[in-house]
Amino acid sequence: MRSTRVLALLPLALLLSLAGAPLARLMAEGAGTLSPAFLFDPYYRWRLLWSFTQALATCALALLFGLPIAWALARFDFPGRRWLMRLMMLPFVMPTLVAAMGVLALFGPEGVTGVMGQDTPWLLLYGNLFYNLPLLVRSAQEGFARLPASRIMAARTLGASPWRVFWRIELPGALPWVCSALCLVFLYCFSGFGLALILGGQRYATVEVEIYTLVAYELNLGDASALALTVLAITGLAALGYAWLERILARPLRGMALPRSAPTGWRQYALLALAMGLTAMLALAPLAAIAWRALWAGAAWQALADPEVWGALANTARFTALALAGACVFGLAHAFAMRRSVLLGTLAFLPYALSPICVAFGLLLLYPGLSASLVLLIGAYTLLAYPFIARGLAASLDAVPAHLPQAARTLGASPWRLTWRLLLPLAAPALRRGMAFAAATALGEFAVTLFLSRPEWMTLTTLIYQRLGRPGAMNQDSALVLSCLLMLLAMLAFVLIEWQREEARDAGGR
């Protein structure tokens, strides 16, 4: 036990040097500039207010669309249910740039729908929903599915209609799950960068984009750090809310859950159709639009022969491989150290909650000499990617029944052999899934790369952004083609993840 605690030093060092210290530096820098007068500056106030509004609006829309989908997934058994659940995972591995390009392909210039949405707030909200609707649906679905059947049955026998049962029993029961998802939705939307940069335009960009602009183009570090401090405070509150709710969710619910049944009656079929339609529209349409537009891009495919593209691909591959290796080391160490430690478990969540822009900015402030060093860039990639491995692996290790290691010990396995022969094989599916997520994160990394890399370290994401910024239809089309390529790579990670899940389910069913 003592030796596993020592392992915690490794991830703690990473968190401290690449997240804690830079953020502390950022706070020190920002505290000087931040004042009520600063926040009442009409321009910054509009940025903050809009960031807040779009995050809240996304929460509201996710609730509106997500609850019917989640309820249908929790209660109905129907052909294709498993596919729908899988589809909900797809946005988690999609790089923000792909999502942004997908929304543009739908509603941008020459969009598939023919509707021009640019310079309206709707584009950003749509992009936000692409990511955050699945998050809410998956969480709420679990809440609905876990609710003890006896509660629902008791309510029905006491005279409540299904509609009343939903409002009085099911929704209150699932509320902790719904609220925890809403915390994350708010957090991600408020501190979102990639989507807002591309879809927000001049007027509807968020405060994160403002920070980036202030640092990269105006070199106004004081205002930037004051804004970053505000972002940190607000997202910190959301993260605390999430962490608090997580503890409630960890409590087991007693009683058998309601078994899923085939829908009956036109109302239930209508609800199911609505759920499937919404999922397709919000989670699938942007990706389909990219594929469709790329298919007709014709000459733009010649961009793939461009040495610049090959260089970017090589960089993406190199950074992803290095980040993955780092993520494995830190993820394994953190997973083994955090077992049965609440504090370390919460720390593993930290990199999810941090705004990448704030981290990157803090790193620039703290290590000005390392601003374009590979070590710092890969370190930041690792920081963002390793929690996927740590958290997944730790959950899987905690699920190993206590008597299995005990049996192995009495059969003569030393602690090291026990890890090697029992724990790692049992946790291998979780490890591979975590690695696929980590790889997808590194693959699609955009914000930190924009801040910390050198021109010659162009990755696929920064190249897409660059092409998008150049004038001319040809550049737009080649950005689309490259997005399609990035999407396919992300889907590869997705297939790896879902394939693993399938295998795990088969093994569990035996």
Next chain:
Amino acid sequence: MLEVDKVSKRYERQWLAHELSLTVGAGEIVALLGPSGCGKSTLLKMIAGLEPLDAGAIRFAGVDLARVPPEARHFALMFQDFALFPHLNVLDNVCFGLVERRMPKPAAREAARAILATVGLAGYDTRAVGTLSGGEAQRVALARALVTSPRLLLLDEPFSSLDAHLRLTLQAEFGQRIRAQGISALLVTHDRQEAFAMADRIALLHQGRIRQCDTPAGLLAAPADAWVARFIGFDNVCERWALPETALRLSASAPAARVETMTPLAEGMRLQLSQDGQTYILHLSAREASPWRAQLAPGASVGLAVDSTAFIDFV
């Protein structure tokens, strides 16, 4: 061989073991019998080295085990739910301990196959452990424990997850197999039938202390106190004495007793009788009860002979 010497262990202000002492001799099977939740399993885990002691010592063959890690003790522990490794097939589960003790893979496989055959599971090598029935899984767990020829076999409620019929069959079979190998074993159970069926000696554990440790016959002949007498199945127990049921007999010529209650059972009936202000419990088989059937209604009176020489006084 095994010597548990004044071991103490507290858990949340409750003594799981309080200066508890116990020995298991060479080739002996000792049952640790006690109610659920009395700390039996914890004691077993302390012996295996999986739980630290608060005080006391555990020795094996005279060597203090305090600094010996579980894997170096060369004991085997069989769990209530078998603890088969789900990612390994039957053969690899059985091989596990041999491989840990540096036996080459082919030799380990050979030994594992041989022992699987002796427990009646020849040809199960490549089966996934999830596909085994309860009895099969139990046999695999026993094979995995025995194949390393452990110095001491620790069994934690090994039959409690099996159905009653299979439990009786396996208790007899496992008892013989363990004896045949000459392995010392410590069996933890809350089921007195199981303890009597398998053990050479039975230790009764109550509130962290061994209340009595004796052979099954010794226990029945002289239970040390009322708790022990009740726990091993005496129905007629007072603060100061216990009475075996064989000392009670219905007889027309004996002094009259009043029938307080009569409970029909699957294999006869249970009577509660009172005589001279003393209540007795008596079980009758259907055959024994048939001559008395008319007299056994509650409130009726029947002749009850009590053999006064059979009373066992507690010291």
